[in-house]
Amino acid sequence: MLRYRSGLIDKVNPVLRNYKFTRSLSSVPNFTPAGKLKAVQLNKHALNAKYAVRGSIPTKAEELRAKLKSPAGKELPFKQIINANIGNPQQLDQKPLTFYRQVLSILQYPELIEKKELGKLFPKDVVERAKILVENTGSVGAYSHSQGVPYIRKSIAEFISKRDGYKAHADDIFLTTGASTAVSYLLSLLSNGKSTGFMIPIPQYPLYTATLAIQNAPVIPYYLNEQENWSVNPKELGKLCKENEKAGIDIRALVVITPGNPTGSVLKQEVIEEILEVAAEYGLVVIADEVYQENIFKGEFVSFKKTLRSLQERFPGKFDNVQLASLHSTSKGVSGECGQRGGYMEIIGFEEEVRQQILKLASISLCPVVTGQALVQLMVNPPQPGSESYELDQKERSAIHNSLKDKATELYKAFNEMEGVECQLPEGSMYCFPKISIPQKAIKIAQELGIEADEFYCHELLMSTGICAVPGSGFGQVPGTYHVRTTFLAPGNQWIYDWQKFHNKFMEKYRE
Ligand SMILES: Cc1ncc(COP(=O)(O)O)c(C=O)c1O
Structure with missing residues (x-):
């Protein structure tokens, strides 16, 4: 029987108040529990959807990242995971544009507009822009x-x-x-x-x-x-x-x-x-x-x-x-x-x-x-010439743009120097999609493992270097050809040299 603290009983719904509680919590329920939902019972069209950018190779990379943080990580032949699988620049240390974040921070806390100190913290055009946005947008929480x-x-x-x-x-x-x-x-x-x-x-x-x-x-x-x-x-x-x-x-x-x-x-x-x-x-x-x-x-x-x-x-x-x-x-x-x-x-x-x-x-x-x-x-509508934020904004934009351009050129050259690799010049975006002539011996092993040959290549690349790239099969390609997609966002050049070294060894190992 449930007990109520005196006084509380009057506030309880009268139907519930008169209900006789016959089962105590310790009694064993007399039904057999039904099973949980299985994936096969779900919408089959959703089950058919594939998204390689966060597919098997990136999933493995996440496991390895966790392993690197544990003592077992010492066994791995690399010290970090290089995420070359997704166009996610700030995951790879790209700094946000200052102007954007300054304006956004005021939008998140518009009371700042009233503070005298704001003028010392942020340029005038930042405050002006934030005011206009607050006026026209209202609270970003609405x-x-x-x-x-x-x-x-x-x-x-x-x-x-x-x-x-x-x-x-x-x-x-x-x-x-x-x-x-x-x-x-x-x-x-x-x-x-x-x-x-x-x-x-x-x-x-x-x-x-x-x-x-x-x-x-x-x-x-x-x-x-x-x-x-x-x-x-x-x-x-x-x-x-x-x-x-x-x-x-x-x-x-x-x-x-x-x-x-x-x-x-x-x-x-x-x-x-x-x-x-x-x-x-x-x-x-x-x-x-x-x-x-x-x-x-x-x-x-x-x-x-x-x-x-x-x-x-x-x-x-x-x-x-x-x-x-x-x-x-x-x-x-x-x-x-x-x-x-x-x-x-x-x-x-x-x-x-x-x-x-x-x-x-x-x-x-x-x-x-x-x-x-x-x-x-x-x-x-970025900062315009003559505004206080303009110079810094331009500097930041050029630095990001030039770094992407340099990395694109670097990768393009590196791929075309690799045996059996052909890479088109990246004219834009954040990606290269080189074609790789994977040796028959490696293709055969992939077949035995029940995976695509480019997935095998990416798996080997990840396990040897920590570089996480995506197999071309996840994007589609002419049957019988193999590609790998990499972003050119990861900082530094060491990973590019590591990729070259890996590739040479891979070709050596599986050459007929
Ligand atoms: C070609 C293309 N379209 C659309 C998107 C989706 O971008 P978002 O939803 O982040 O704007 C991406 C993301 O990588 C992309 O590469």
């Missing part, structure tokens, strides 16, 4: 408009108008929680069962195939041309559209990543124009993933939006049916603020009723992270 703070959308539209020389509109901008959310909204809305397909570049960033696997929507792969620095072959796109049309597949969208992940290639304007011609002919939505637009080391970034507007101007009426979603993020560029989850997409050419559905999806998630939205505002 939900914002589901499409994003109107003021920030306006800043983004101004940035795009300036970048492209064609007017952009705040109504076309959706702030998102990183670019990943934009991908998820678009793919889940556009896919409608097995008969709706999506053209995805191969190799690709596996967010796309993973999201489509969850949607159970067919992936129509198009292969990038490695010999032409991983460019797109628009003729192949047209051919695939025809073939799939005949097979009754309604191709809904074409995904293009420029600058490329994992390839590091930057698409030229002529190629973008031809891609848009295919989109216009077949009525495709183009998803232009342009999150690396600031990471350009050779040539220039040309946006899909600019190219589309230019085609629409030159050929009135011919490109009006093209629906374009272009994606950007604060995770990349020189910002590298992956953990803050800032991003946006600009959607143009969509029917209003489709736009409303995108807004509905955004509303279901309430709103994108508000500090992430503020970061987007800072990204698209």
Whole structure:
């Protein structure tokens, strides 16, 4: 029988008060407990999704990192794990831009604005910017408009108008929680069962195939041309559209990543124009993933939006049916603020009723992270010449950009010096995707182990050097070829020399 402290009994629900408690806690329940859920009972489409960037090799790397901290770590032939598997700059000691963090710190604690000492701590333009953001955004702890703070959308539209020389509109901008959310909204809305397909570049960033696997929507792969620095072959796109049309597949969208992940290639304007011609002919939505637009080391970034507007101007009426979603993020560029989850997409050419559905999806998630939205505002509107923060900001940006560029060149050279390795020049982004001629003997061992040969290579690389890279099979590649994707973010050069040494030994060991 339960006992109540005197007085408390009157506050208890009268139904409960009159209930006779016949079972004491120590009595044995007379049912057989049911089993727990097994993975096989889960959504099979989610089970089919694969994401190599955090797959088996990175998982092993985490185990080794933990081992390094224990006495058993002394047995390992390396002292640290080099995370070359993911474009996560601040995990690899890239410093955040001072201006961003100063403004954000005031947004987190706006009472600072009233403090006299603030003027000594932060430059004037930081305080001014924070004030404007607080005025327009309110508390970063409150939900914002589901499409994003109107003021920030306006800043983004101004940035795009300036970048492209064609007017952009705040109504076309959706702030998102990183670019990943934009991908998820678009793919889940556009896919409608097995008969709706999506053209995805191969190799690709596996967010796309993973999201489509969850949607159970067919992936129509198009292969990038490695010999032409991983460019797109628009003729192949047209051919695939025809073939799939005949097979009754309604191709809904074409995904293009420029600058490329994992390839590091930057698409030229002529190629973008031809891609848009295919989109216009077949009525495709183009998803232009342009999150690396600031990471350009050779040539220039040309946006899909600019190219589309230019085609629409030159050929009135011919490109009006093209629906374009272009994606950007604060995770990349020189910002590298992956953990803050800032991003946006600009959607143009969509029917209003489709736009409303995108807004509905955004509303279901309430709103994108508000500090992430503020970061987007800072990204698209950095300190201007003459402002107090300008000089330091420029210095920090150049240092990050130059370090990425130098590392890209260093890696490119190192790979091309290695036996049986061919690497295209990374023109942008944060990645190299060298092709590796893995000896037959190693391929055979991998087959016996039931893994891909490039996974075997990455496993051996990790176990010998602590370098964590991702097998090309996780991104897709021409069958029978093997690649490895590495970021060029890890500090120092020693790991590059270690990789070369490992490679020589690997080739020596498995040579016929
Ligand atoms: C090509 C590409 N698109 C989108 C993303 C997702 O970025 P986020 O969601 O952090 O903005 C990444 C992340 O690495 C990427 O490489």
